[in-house]
Amino acid sequence: MTDAAYWDWRYASGQTSGAGSYGKNAEYKASVVNTFLAEIGATSVLEFGCGDGNQLSYYHIPVYRGLDVSRKAIELCRKRHPRAELSLYEPGDLGLGMYDATICLEVLMHVSDESEFVRTLDDIFGHASKGVLIQTTLEARPHGEGTQEWHRDFLPYLERYPDFRILRIVEAPKPDMICDFILLERTCN
Numbered sequence: 286m287t288d289a290a291y292w293d294w295r296y297a298s299g300q301t302s303g304a305g306s307y308g309k310n311a312e313y314k315a316s317v318v319n320t321f322l323a324e325i326g327a328t329s330v331l332e333f334g335c336g337d338g339n340q341l342s343y344y345h346i347p348v349y350r351g352l353d354v355s356r357k358a359i360e361l362c363r364k365r366h367p368r369a370e371l372s373l374y375e376p377g378d379l380g381l382g383m384y385d386a387t388i389c390l391e392v393l394m395h396v397s398d399e400s401e402f403v404r405t406l407d408d409i410f411g412h413a414s415k416g417v418l419i420q421t422t423l424e425a426r427p428h429g430e431g432t433q434e435w436h437r438d439f440l441p442y443l444e445r446y447p448d449f450r451i452l453r454i455v456e457a458p459k460p461d462m463i464c465d466f467i468l469l470e471r472t473c474n
């Protein structure tokens with residue numbers, strides 16, 4: 286089953302983007318995102334993996350576009366946010382312009398295929414004129430049978446993007462949340 290097929294199945298069976306996108310976890314994630322966007326002066330944002338859109342309700346973003354590999358996620362997100370610009374995403378095939386910031390929360394550790402993982406990262410960094418915020422796990426762990434999680438040694442991947450520097454890493458409030466936040470700013474255009 287592809288990752289997109291897994292998420293389509295999951296949403297179609299009535300499940301959500303996950304506990305991380307609701308309640309206190311959603312509030313915490315939004316506080317990190319909203320603070321970062323204000324700090325770098327970002328008013329337009331492209332999100333990779335918008336999910337069912339519950340998390341989006343907590344953001345303060347004037348110009349927003351959401352992408353997801355799951356058609357079902359886009360449908361659910363559209364129900365919650367009828368006026369939001371939303372599109373189905375195919376990693377590596379993005380004919381979009383630049384946004385002030387790109388964000389990607391609790392998505393990358395769910396990507397099984399290495400080439401899709403790198404193409405998604407290239408798209409994330411290729412569409413941000415001011416900064417990037419990624420929330421993911423930072424350490425490699427063996428893939429747990431029956432889980433939809435592939436944890437990588439994440440920070441070395443950032444060497445592919447020399448135009449960006451890490452502003453700071455915000456550690457997740459564990460054990461409620463396992464994914465840390467990496468906040469980066471573009472240093473040259």
Ligand SMILES: C[S@@+](CC[C@H](N)C(=O)[O-])C[C@H]1O[C@@H](n2cnc3c(N)ncnc32)[C@H](O)[C@@H]1O
Pocket residue numbers: 288289292302303305306333334335336337339340341352353354355358374376389390391392395396401405
């Ligand atoms: C755990 S949910 C997180 C949703 C949202 N970011 C949030 O924080 O509430 C993960 C979402 O990422 C999507 N996804 C998986 N692989 C993706 C990829 N390569 N690019 C974009 N979205 C992807 C899934 O379809 C799913 O909707």
